Amino acid sequence: MDPHLLRTFVAVAEAGSFSAAAERLGYTQSAVSQQIAALETDLGLRLLRRRPVEPTEAGARLLEHAGPLLLRLRAARADVLRTAALPAHRLTLAAAPLALNPVLSARLARGRAEQPRLRVRLRTTGRDVVAAQVAAGEADLGLTDGITAPSDPLRLPDAGPMTRVGVSEEELVVALPPGHPLAGRTGLRLADLVDARWLATPLCPLERLRDLVGDGFRAGLDYQGEDVHTVRNLVAAGHGLTLLPASAGAGVPLAAPRLVHRVELLHPSLPPGPAARLAAALSPPPS
Amino acid sequence: MDPHLLRTFVAVAEAGSFSAAAERLGYTQSAVSQQIAALETDLGLRLLRRRPVEPTEAGARLLEHAGPLLLRLRAARADVLRTAALPAHRLTLAAAPLALNPVLSARLARGRAEQPRLRVRLRTTGRDVVAAQVAAGEADLGLTDGITAPSDPLRLPDAGPMTRVGVSEEELVVALPPGHPLAGRTGLRLADLVDARWLATPLCPLERLRDLVGDGFRAGLDYQGEDVHTVRNLVAAGHGLTLLPASAGAGVPLAAPRLVHRVELLHPSLPPGPAARLAAALSPPPS
DNA sequence: GCGGGTCCATCAGAGATGCTTATATCAGGT
């Protein structure tokens, strides 16, 4: 279970081919073949069916573990190396599309004003990639978002010890196409919308809704991206309803159940320095 | 960052000595020295101060990562191997001391009655060891417990993908020494007890209470064990108050905030078989 | 201050690992 072997196993499974994986990894096909063989004899069972190359049941199980494992390994390395790094004057902030809402944009502006010499690079990435990037040291700070009950933490993929602070919670609205019969309401209950057609999006997955309210929520279009503009266009075109934070556009406030759009700030344990000051600036002012 | 090296690094840090770690691992002292040197040159910084042997800051950081990492590695291996294992007629259930309350004991009895030929081995372990044992395959099913808001999941150390099902939630009581002025009440609010002296126990850590209610909760005795009988004796002797599930003994019901003693069933993804049937028996009957 | 004991670092060599190159083997299509 050498991580090295794990890495090539993942590559082979993804590529669907020993030779392709070998090329991607800079090995010969023979080396890859031997590495997979080594893994298989170590575990005593087949991980891949050949021709075509696809994971066996055991292999599928291993694949589930391998990703997080390799991520944590990179995270550990990054975290250790960070202790030696000098406080930089340039830092990277990774944010999910809906995470940098007006409130946080304003706080970010204030934070930058406090440290004029600090160069900030902002990067928008997928919601669940943020944690991975912070863990792996590819970003110094991260902002992710999601839908939860008030003051509940987000469910995030685990990428090692990391500080998580809720920095913003905002009302949700139901995004409806213009002219929708319910568009004039002043508030909607989720339970009243179980029979509607819903977009499946990463922000607002249908299983989450079903968990909260019960069965229903017919699936409309399944949208895999995270682009808010696109989502709103899809809603307008009648592909289905979805939930959005109030600041992301018009809609009817969600009255029940009590859910919020929550943004969390993610970062490794920070030594005092520019990064820590910016993190403080992004956090809600102490009441 | 070979796990092999990580393992010896942890061993050295724990043993506080290269030679002692070497003996424990079955290596020579020389090998251990070389392994640590390899890790240090790989990362480009010192992980241990020598004479006496103690982790540097970077080393301490690495130590935090190493444990969970190695655990997940073992978990992955165990999980993969499990796909090949035949359904056994003997399985091990790991339970925290307070997890197997009357309700669950009864469900366990019913489950065993359903499968008379199934031999069940029950093991009581520390609350956070349960997850590790299940992940590492040392137990087939696990029951942990903790204090949360109703229907909130427990905060558990992450040990890889694992199914978690809430199987029981029970009212909490404040355990008081006999003759305590508040002992006659019919209900107590946590906020009214911020100034009392509290036991610090793994089930009811004071930081958790402070998170929920605010500062206060003076620390009495710090009890590291998990033995309920001992805890009750400590309370009776006036070392401090604590929260217990109602079924664990007399006390005054906790009226606010709304908290429960929650028990969760942990298990890897189970193929249909005796283990899955027992897991079903332990889960609450569908309403 | 000196000698012995303890502990970690270093060195040299034996054996195991893990790569590459070359070749064998296999499955499927024609």
Add this chain to the structure above:
DNA sequence: ACCTGATATAAGCATCTCTGATGGACCCGC
């Protein structure tokens, strides 16, 4: 059957990683 595209195996070589021996730093009692 034969060719093609693919994985498996074999042999050779470089590297890695142990062991055992030795060296150097520190602590302690005398």
